[in-house]
Amino acid sequence: MSKVWSCNEWDPLEEVIVGNPLNARFPYADLSTQVAEYPDRALADIPRGAFPQQIIDETEEDLNDFVRALESNGVTVKRPDTWPHEKKFSTINWESEGYYNYCPRDIMMVIGDQIIETPNVIRSRSQETYSYRSLLMDYMRSGAKWYSAPKPMLLDSLFEGFDPDKPSPRNDEPAFDAANVLRFGEDLIYLVSATGNETGGHWLQSILGDKFRVHFMKDVYYGSHIDSTFVALRPGLILANPSRINDTTLPEILKQWKVIYSPPMENQDRYSADYLSKSIGSEWIEMNAFSISPDLVVVDRDQTALIKLLESEGVGVVPLKLRHSRMLGGGFHCVTLDIRRKGKMERYFDL
Numbered sequence: 001m002s003k004v005w006s007c008n009e010w011d012p013l014e015e016v017i018v019g020n021p022l023n024a025r026f027p028y029a030d031l032s033t034q035v036a037e038y039p040d041r042a043l044a045d046i047p048r049g050a051f052p053q054q055i056i057d058e059t060e061e062d063l064n065d066f067v068r069a070l071e072s073n074g075v076t077v078k079r080p081d082t083w084p085h086e087k088k089f090s091t092i093n094w095e096s097e098g099y100y101n102y103c104p105r106d107i108m109m110v111i112g113d114q115i116i117e118t119p120n121v122i123r124s125r126s127q128e129t130y131s132y133r134s135l136l137m138d139y140m141r142s143g144a145k146w147y148s149a150p151k152p153m154l155l156d157s158l159f160e161g162f163d164p165d166k167p168s169p170r171n172d173e174p175a176f177d178a179a180n181v182l183r184f185g186e187d188l189i190y191l192v193s194a195t196g197n198e199t200g201g202h203w204l205q206s207i208l209g210d211k212f213r214v215h216f217m218k219d220v221y222y223g224s225h226i227d228s229t230f231v232a233l234r235p236g237l238i239l240a241n242p243s244r245i246n247d248t249t250l251p252e253i254l255k256q257w258k259v260i261y262s263p264p265m266e267n268q269d270r271y272s273a274d275y276l277s278k279s280i281g282s283e284w285i286e287m288n289a290f291s292i293s294p295d296l297v298v299v300d301r302d303q304t305a306l307i308k309l310l311e312s313e314g315v316g317v318v319p320l321k322l323r324h325s326r327m328l329g330g331g332f333h334c335v336t337l338d339i340r341r342k343g344k345m346e347r348y349f350d351l
Contacts, residue, residue: 009233014076016078016338019330021056029046032121059324094155096126100128100328165222
């Protein structure tokens with residue numbers, strides 16, 4: 001029986017991969033990184049090199065606390081191999097260095113018993129899934145279906161001429177991060193943004209087939225991934241980011257559910273200007289909650305108003321901290337890849 005089965009963001013969790021910050025580096029300063037992470041900066045102004053060791057050490061401490069909390073709730077936790085991200089690699093068209101394996105959510109997605117490696121936009125991520133190879137082999141041997149999207153060439157032309165206010169790779173080839181997609185059983189919302197072009201969504205629809213429906217969210221938010229804009233909590237309930245979404249711009253299918261809007265993020269004054277100048281994530285990364293079940297989510301412990309809002313909806317909270325979620329650009333949902341959840345593949349929307 002396959003160890004892999006996950007259909008949505010909320011069913012009771014049984015097994016998960018949690019990322020690893022060791023040897024993490026800023027993504028290599030090239031056109032792909034500029035579009036995806038720093039569209040308002042010149043290449044010369046993009047941070048470079050390894051993240052400070054203190055940030056890596058404190059992040060690993062926080063992830064270990066997260067792992068213990070998951071295991072105390074009966075969840076099996078796997079971690080990727082540590083990888084030499086400082087090593088250079090190349091194609092015939094470009095050279096790069098690695099990034100990190102902190103956010104497995106960005107590079108792989110699970111749809112039922114299928115694991116799909118996505119055609120990531122940032123060149124530094126091109127070899128990132130290799131640090132998960134032993135896990136992927138184990139899942140394949142258990143009966144999971146393992147696919148990799150067409151490997152993108154990531155030529156300079158894919159990134160040239162972008163609008164800094166609406167950055168997105170051109171539609172020359174499929175290019176998207178897995179975290180551009182939010183799963184609702186047989187329906188998936190696909191964010192067209194700096195980390196995903198429309199062609200990538202069309203490829204995903206073609207590989208999944210007619211049983212699934214990929215819904216495009218366009219001209220709403222271009223910053224990066226979808227999971228600091230929406231958190232799908234349970235059937236009929238979704239948390240939304242009020243700085244990006246309102247009742248007018250809400251995707252049509254979500255108008256069938258109750259939408260609650262997050263309060264402003266708290267405790268943001270703890271960051272220095274220098275820290276923020278290098279940070280990959282916005283303040284809303286601390287809205288990035290992760291569901292253990294429909295009734296229990298892991299939430300940033302500083303977000304007291306958000307915690308009260310969730311509890312008022314009958315959602316229990318495990319309050320934890322990722323001290324450097326902004327610097328590294330990943331909250332609790334980002335640093336996970338749910339491998340197995342109880343439940344079945346369903347359709348939750350009438351269209």
